[in-house]
Amino acid sequence: MKTPLVQLPVSTRDGQFIARYSENGLAELSFPSVGRASSRAVKPTGIPASIRRWHRATEAALKAVLAGRAAKTLPPLDWSGKTEFQKSVWRALRKIRPGQTKSYGEIARAIGKPKAVRAVGGACGANPIPVLVPCHRVLAANGKIGGFSGGLNRKRELLAREGVCL
DNA sequence: CTCCGCCTACCAA
DNA sequence: TTGGTAGGCGGAG
Numbered sequence: 001m002k003t004p005l006v007q008l009p010v011s012t013r014d015g016q017f018i019a020r021y022s023e024n025g026l027a028e029l030s031f032p033s034v035g036r037a038s039s040r041a042v043k044p045t046g047i048p049a050s051i052r053r054w055h056r057a058t059e060a061a062l063k064a065v066l067a068g069r070a071a072k073t074l075p076p077l078d079w080s081g082k083t084e085f086q087k088s089v090w091r092a093l094r095k096i097r098p099g100q101t102k103s104y105g106e107i108a109r110a111i112g113k114p115k116a117v118r119a120v121g122g123a124c125g126a127n128p129i130p131v132l133v134p135c136h137r138v139l140a141a142n143g144k145i146g147g148f149s150g151g152l153n154r155k156r157e158l159l160a161r162e163g164v165c166l
Numbered sequence: 167c168t169c170c171g172c173c174t175a176c177c178a179a
Numbered sequence: 180t181t182g183g184t185a186g187g188c189g190g191a192g
């Protein structure tokens with residue numbers, strides 16, 4: 001099953017994120033919507049114990065990263081339906097520690113596709129689990145901020161909390 | 167096949 | 180430094 005079965009809110013200092021789970025794990029994490037936090041999140045009765053457990057991990061991990069610290073544990077991530085290229089990029093992103101940064105080119109080389117620089121940017125933009133899969137730690141080669149699907153301000157803030165100076 | 171993008175290196179002002 | 184640009188590659192339609 002690819003469609004998320006359960007969608008649960010995560011309240012943080014930055015607002016209410018939404019986590020979506022499939023039977024295989026966390027499939028998607030959304031930034032707080034600019035609009036009001038109307039609980040669009042459906043909270044079906046009888047949430048599987050496994051998902052409740054994953055959600056606790058998600059909450060702890062998200063709060064840690066938002067505070068500039070490393071997440072101790074992550075719930076299983078469901079990347080089913082995604083391409084091998086994207087998964088290889090996201091795996092590489094997970095190796096970047098808080099406070100560290102890499103360029104799109106470095107990621108491209110790390111996954112053995114040195115010329116797929118721009119495509120790496122595309123994969124970052126398609127990252128379904130931002131923050132926990134730290135695409136915000138990837139900068140342009142010249143040390144510039146680069147882009148960010150969640151908004152550059154957010155990227156700057158996340159990096160600042162990790163002690164990264166631009 | 168075409169078009170677009172969280173890029174880059176390079177060249178001209 | 181700033182600005183324009185061609186090359187390259189994966190993803191979406």
